[in-house]
Amino acid sequence: MNTKYIDLISQTFDFPQEEFKVDNNKLSFHDIDLMALVEEYGGPLKFTYLPQISNNINRAKQWFANAIEKNNYKGKYNYCYCTKSSHFKHVLNEALKNDIHIETSSAFDIDIVENLKAEGKITNDTYVISNGFKRAQYVTNIARLINEGHKNCIPIIDNYEEIDLLSEEVKGKFNIGIRIASEEEPKFEFYTSRLGIGYKNIVPFYNKLIKDNKKVKLKMLHFFINTGIRDNAYYWNELQKCLKVYTSLKKICPSLDSLNIGGGFPIKNSLGFDFDYEYMIDEIVNQIKTTCEAEDVAVPNIFTEFGSFTVGESGGAIYEVLYQKQQNDREKWNMINSSFITTLPDTWAINKRFVMLPINRWNDSYERVLLGGLTCDSDDYYNSEQHMNAIYLPKYNRDKPLYIGFFNTGAYQETIGGFGGLQHCLIPSPKHILIDRDEDGNLTTKLFSEQQKSEDLLKILGYAN
Template sequence: MKNKYIDLIEQTFDWPQEEFKLEDDTLLWHNINLMDIIKQYGTPLKISYLPKISQQIQKAKMLFNVAMAKVDYKGKYNFCYCTKSSHFSFVLDEVLKNDVHLETSSAFDINIIDALYEEGKIDKDIYIICNGYKKDVYVENIARLINNGFENTIPVFDNMKEVDQLDALLEVPCKIGIRIAAEEEPKFEFYTSRLGIGYKDIVPFYLEKIKDNPKFELKMLHFFINTGINDNAYYWSELLKCVNVYIELKKHCETLDSLNIGGGFPIKNSLNFHYDYAYMAEEIIAQIKQACNSAGVREPHIFTEFGSFTVGESGAVLFSILGQKKQNDREAWNMIDGSFMTTLPDSWAINKRFILLAINNWFEEYERVLLGGLTCDSDDYYNSEQHSNAIYLPKYKEDRPQYIGFFHTGAYQDSLAGYGGIQHCLLPAPKHVVIDLDEDGEIRTRLFAKEQSYKSMMKILGYM
């Protein structure tokens, strides 16, 4: 009878997969024996596997460069990493190994740019795309960068007032961009994004505020689709609208030469995940080229801002099952030694699902369970997976430790949870381990952060 956890996985998915396989009854992730990591560091535990970041960047570069070569596309491809996905220094160090550019979202991002330059990790010719609705301090920091010689810093105007704000602070001419306010999907509660400038206002805005200002050289048109790059009518419609605005604006502005297709590729959120990255890159490039050629306009350079795609699949969170509570005849609660609300806030806030797998006991019988976090909030739970309205794990036994892992958690979760701050119910932030490969390809680990102490919380709260 096939009633073991390994049987369930093999019957449900193609198994093993690129980053997951078994060694005896223990899960390997990128050939890392996770039980060895748990024995060394304990749980709860966050892991960042840095080589995956470079793999994703090189994958994107290959996809778009191949797509351009197939149709003899005249523009160039530029990969930008949006720092808001993960600001950690070790992430930026890995990202910058790959000859890429950066995208910022707020004033303090510019301080990170300063630090990277002071450490010799970037040069002043790097593209820095400055997005977001800009407070005064953000505009001041952008102007400082440009005045200090970062000639490829491109502030992307999110609203018309930013022109005058930046104009007053600039000492030298600069390159700029304009963000289009895209229409949202029909399921949204509003029709148009709060970010950017409306389609119909772009050309008049350029003619009135930018064209005759010697400080500004319009180089980029930017659009962002909140739901990412997906093969559906909504995405292709918005892309075509954006390209048509680019074509119309190009007729008035010879310096315009770049199109930023913000909004990233999806990442693997289930072992059943299927997405044709090559097809999507080729179709995007082909549609842009066709529209531009039909209008007699040279096709633009392409910028992408991939955040989750870059770092999402590099992250994992490991938990222990502390115990099981059977509250009625049908529901068994496996209680983890952490919290979903504080460690994986997207699972609570937007019902996001991550890949969930048992770390050990794969050859034991499985059972259906619910997962509960340690906070006193009734919303601190996890009850289904991307492919199923249920969770199945090896049967819980008090005399047998059980560990589980959530995978592809590397984007946004730390910043949304308030890394290093006060967590719900004063639960401590878990240990954080960074894993890399040495020159011989051997796995090396280092403890980036210890589990948060009560003293650090007491100090933040004003008790010490």
């Protein structure tokens, strides 16, 4: 009878997989010996595997190159990284190795752009697509960037006042885009996105405020839906509505030459994940070309703003199971040495699921468990994987420590959790390790940040200087 944990995984999924392998009873991730990482740095810990950022960027660029060639598409493709997914310098440094562009969301993003420009990581040829609702400081910072010569900074107009606000501070002419306020899926609590301008209002908006405005030039139409890029009727219907607006605008606005389809590529959240990226890109390119040809307008250059897809699959977190609590005849709680609320807040805030696997003891028998965090909050738990509505792990044994890993956690967790700040119940942020490869392909590791100490938290709270 096959009762080992490795038998369970092998029988349930196609395993091993490209990034996950088991050798000598231990899990490796992109050939990283995770137990060796734990033995060197201890736990709990988070890590970022930097080469995966470049890997995903170049996968997407190749998929678009293939689709453009296959469809004989005359426009160009530009990959933008959505900085709000992770603002860390090591992330931007890695991403910018790959001839990409930047999408910003707030005033301080522009300060980061200027810092990267000063270091030569970004040039005036780099597109800076500035999204978000713009007021005061954000407008000032965008204007400063443009006034200093960065003509490829394109503010995306989100409401009717932003053109005037920008015009007051930008010296000379500048390019703009317009964001479409997409209609959400029927299950949403609202019908239309709060971001952007409604489909029916965009052409009148152009005619009233842009057409005869000698200071601004419309270059881009921006389209994004909250559920992301999915192969379903809703996505294709919204894309067609967007293309109808684009072709209508293009006929009266010769300067319009770019379509930004936003982000929203999903990332792997279970061993059973299956998404045909190449098909989706090919179909998007095909539909854009087909619609433009039918309306007799030139096809646009295509921009994307991938955030989670860029950085998500580079991240991971490793915890130790400290103790098992048998709370009744059915429920066993494995208590980890950290907190889900503080270190993986997406699991608590939006019920997000990640790939979860044990780091060691793959040849041991397994059991069904719940995972509990250290805080006193009843919501600090993780109890299901999307593929099986349960968690199975090697059986708890006080004398055989068990380590578990959560993978593809690289997007948003530090931002939502408040990196370096106060955490729920004052649970400290874990140490963070950067993992890279040198020119010979050998793994290198570096401690990016230590686990928070009590004095760090006491200083924030005003108890210490």
